[in-house]
Amino acid sequence: MHTAFLMGNEAIALGALAAGVNLVCGYPGTPSTEVLETVAKNRTDGVYVEWSVNEKTAMELAAGASYSGARVLVTMKQMGLNVAADPLMCLEYIGVKGGVVVLVADDPGPISSQTEQDTRHFAAFSKVPCFDPSSAAEAYAMVQEAFEFSEKYGTPVFLRPTTRVSHGYAALEVKDPEEYTRHIPAGFEKDPGRWVIFPRLSFANHRKIEERNEALSGLLSENPFNRALPGENAPAPRKGLAAGGISFTYAMEAREKLGKLPLLKVGVPFPFPEKLALSFLSELDEVLCLEELDPVIERHLIYVCGKYGLKTRILGKQTGHMPLSGENTRDLVNDAVSAFLGTPRREETLPPPPPLPVRPPVLCGGCPHRASFYAVKQAMKGRKTIFCGDIGCYTLGNAKPLEMVDTCLCMGAGLGIAQAVNHLEPDRSCFAFVGDSTFFASALPGVVNAVYNQASFTLVVLDNSTTAMTGHQPHPGTGRTVMGQAVDKVSIENVLRGIGLTFVETVDPLNLPAAVDAVKRADAAPGVKAIIFRSPCIALSRPTGRAVVDPGKCIGCRKCIREIGCPALSFADGKAVIDPGQCTGCSLCGQICPTGAISGGEPHA
Amino acid sequence: MRKNIILCGVGGQGTVLASRLISAAAMARNIPVLSAETIGMAQRGGSVFSHLRMGEGIYSPMIARGEADLLLGFEPGEAVRLLPFLRPGGQVVVSSRPVTPVMTALSGEEYRAEPMLDYLKARVPSLLVVDAESALREVGSPRVLNLILLGAALKSGALGLEEADLQSAIRRLIPEKFHELNLRALHWASEER
Ligand code: SF4
Ligand code: SF4
Numbered sequence: 001m002h003t004a005f006l007m008g009n010e011a012i013a014l015g016a017l018a019a020g021v022n023l024v025c026g027y028p029g030t031p032s033t034e035v036l037e038t039v040a041k042n043r044t045d046g047v048y049v050e051w052s053v054n055e056k057t058a059m060e061l062a063a064g065a066s067y068s069g070a071r072v073l074v075t076m077k078q079m080g081l082n083v084a085a086d087p088l089m090c091l092e093y094i095g096v097k098g099g100v101v102v103l104v105a106d107d108p109g110p111i112s113s114q115t116e117q118d119t120r121h122f123a124a125f126s127k128v129p130c131f132d133p134s135s136a137a138e139a140y141a142m143v144q145e146a147f148e149f150s151e152k153y154g155t156p157v158f159l160r161p162t163t164r165v166s167h168g169y170a171a172l173e174v175k176d177p178e179e180y181t182r183h184i185p186a187g188f189e190k191d192p193g194r195w196v197i198f199p200r201l202s203f204a205n206h207r208k209i210e211e212r213n214e215a216l217s218g219l220l221s222e223n224p225f226n227r228a229l230p231g232e233n234a235p236a237p238r239k240g241l242a243a244g245g246i247s248f249t250y251a252m253e254a255r256e257k258l259g260k261l262p263l264l265k266v267g268v269p270f271p272f273p274e275k276l277a278l279s280f281l282s283e284l285d286e287v288l289c290l291e292e293l294d295p296v297i298e299r300h301l302i303y304v305c306g307k308y309g310l311k312t313r314i315l316g317k318q319t320g321h322m323p324l325s326g327e328n329t330r331d332l333v334n335d336a337v338s339a340f341l342g343t344p345r346r347e348e349t350l351p352p353p354p355p356l357p358v359r360p361p362v363l364c365g366g367c368p369h370r371a372s373f374y375a376v377k378q379a380m381k382g383r384k385t386i387f388c389g390d391i392g393c394y395t396l397g398n399a400k401p402l403e404m405v406d407t408c409l410c411m412g413a414g415l416g417i418a419q420a421v422n423h424l425e426p427d428r429s430c431f432a433f434v435g436d437s438t439f440f441a442s443a444l445p446g447v448v449n450a451v452y453n454q455a456s457f458t459l460v461v462l463d464n465s466t467t468a469m470t471g472h473q474p475h476p477g478t479g480r481t482v483m484g485q486a487v488d489k490v491s492i493e494n495v496l497r498g499i500g501l502t503f504v505e506t507v508d509p510l511n512l513p514a515a516v517d518a519v520k521r522a523d524a525a526p527g528v529k530a531i532i533f534r535s536p537c538i539a540l541s542r543p544t545g546r547a548v549v550d551p552g553k554c555i556g557c558r559k560c561i562r563e564i565g566c567p568a569l570s571f572a573d574g575k576a577v578i579d580p581g582q583c584t585g586c587s588l589c590g591q592i593c594p595t596g597a598i599s600g601g602e603p604h605a
Numbered sequence: 606m607r608k609n610i611i612l613c614g615v616g617g618q619g620t621v622l623a624s625r626l627i628s629a630a631a632m633a634r635n636i637p638v639l640s641a642e643t644i645g646m647a648q649r650g651g652s653v654f655s656h657l658r659m660g661e662g663i664y665s666p667m668i669a670r671g672e673a674d675l676l677l678g679f680e681p682g683e684a685v686r687l688l689p690f691l692r693p694g695g696q697v698v699v700s701s702r703p704v705t706p707v708m709t710a711l712s713g714e715e716y717r718a719e720p721m722l723d724y725l726k727a728r729v730p731s732l733l734v735v736d737a738e739s740a741l742r743e744v745g746s747p748r749v750l751n752l753i754l755l756g757a758a759l760k761s762g763a764l765g766l767e768e769a770d771l772q773s774a775i776r777r778l779i780p781e782k783f784h785e786l787n788l789r790a791l792h793w794a795s796e797e798r
Binding site: 003005030031111112135164167168169170171246249250252253256329330331334350353354356357358359360361362363364393396399400401558561562565566567569570571572579580581582 | 615616617628629632637638639640641642643644648649650651652662664665666667668669670682685686688689705706707708709710711713715716720721724728747748
């Protein structure tokens, strides 16, 4: 054993390696991404790791590996689970051989997601048991137990951290590689009665799954991840708390401050530890539930009360004692517990500050996406258009002054939206923007659909040669794998031509006139057209120099600031100024300034 | 020793590395550490923070209002934003240099540091304002604000660590070719001038 300072996601990765995991796959998504990256960095001999093209493919790999007796970890964020739902739902019915841990990181807030969906519900829906860690240390222990559990009960198991657990750091005791379990897969054995899903098999297995989960609910009442902490000199008689996930640590802190109420910790919310909950509730009149996203513990406790005829009042999201959306904070929990005890906290008395700057996230200084959006905007000025955005850094193209994202739904959806709008309004110029990683993950069926069904729109692939938003993971267009192999790139151009597109042009967006020209020609061409704007993410390329404003030439018209909104540009004393710390010398502002006041920098090669 | 530290600023200013250096230094002294920080979309120029807690008997990496012993502000407005987290008598170390949000630049308004710094001065007895403009110029790189502020935090005494602790953390966590620059930036605040 040794001590290491680890992010929750790193702890999960090392825990999986310690459990003898054989295959790890997934698709990047905040807050889950670092799990797979850490496995890749620390993998022991024989461990296979990949960034799969999307979550569905990853889940299918997980099935295959498990059939062969391998231990598998598959990683994704909560939205990714929607993509992987099809194979996972079926895999639960088929069952597993090698342990399968499905790491799904939820994102209360949401901080970096489109929804606040709760994987604990997905667990109940798919009937897959769910471990819900409250800290990095617990996540490390849980992932190891989850593999045992998966194999023992023949089911995939969810490990479901939330953002603060995934991204929180702690100093932890972890195993040395010599202490890792060795798990040798037996290999695939033919057994169609087991591995081929048919209605009869599903019928039979459905009953077994329900019986197993019923039994697990009892067993999990004894599992130390679920436990009831007794009150100590409790500040109120017959009142208690129930909490799961990061909110459990907030509840522990609140107990230190406000008095040690009895506390039910739910570490495995599905199958719900009903027996444990029953004995906890039967001593209490009122229980306040502290959890994020949906009121899962709250509803289960109400269910237990109803089933066993208890009079205990269950308070939480459904009674207005906790907020219905957003993430919990220490303060929110402290305030709720204080109010629950009948001693509301005094409000702080700091006088109001001066108006604070509003800082929505923006595209980085020098980001090539800014140039791409600007070129399309220039080319289509005065035309009737729709610009369908997608998921990635380039969603930020929605902000002023570009305002180039009219819609954003989910990965790849922009293509479908653009096609439909075109069918209804053939005179509208429809554009779908998609990043290079998103292109491979979820745009291909949309392109095939458009070509076959005779849609007309322009697909703009924003190819910055990486998966930037999640921290620069490789994808099929980058020519490298997460295991470090150099491989042949899958060419976006060839893929599109292979599907049947005839207008496929690749342009450097930082060459503004060429980019504008390509967009105009694409828009004028019939059918499905594609422009690939290729220029590397600034995080991957070295600055080409820095732009500077010649104050003698700057007439203070603000055009540069007004038109492109680069964060390196600001205005002081009547002139534009460039922050050298943020400027990458992309040269876009220099191509816009009407007096040629900005020089320096050049488009990256 | 028990310490709650908040680092705050604008995505891209290097708060995460600063937080990591403090953690590594504390770990080397066998002090338990928990921390949490903004990762994701907000790192693209949004408001970002790190919470860092050292000492025994801590459950959550997150800090509550009125609990921080030290607030390390990489940007004046961001320090004001998170001031409610400072405990009475806590220390604030803040960079004097404002980062103009794109929204403000667009609307044609000017965003100035002075009202923010005045607000802090009126409320925080232990306030150390770091002249970031001069510091960055003298150290000779626009990208080492984080080390300059860490140096100032050391000087304020509120960090509970020594310069040597952070020096060895720099050597362990940062690529060698940047050691000299970062060590110089760390030392800037304690130079006589
Ligand atoms: S050259 Fe202009 S647009 Fe490009 S990063 Fe520098 S200031 Fe921003
Ligand atoms: S566009 Fe040129 S002239 Fe106008 S404010 Fe910017 S630098 Fe000055």
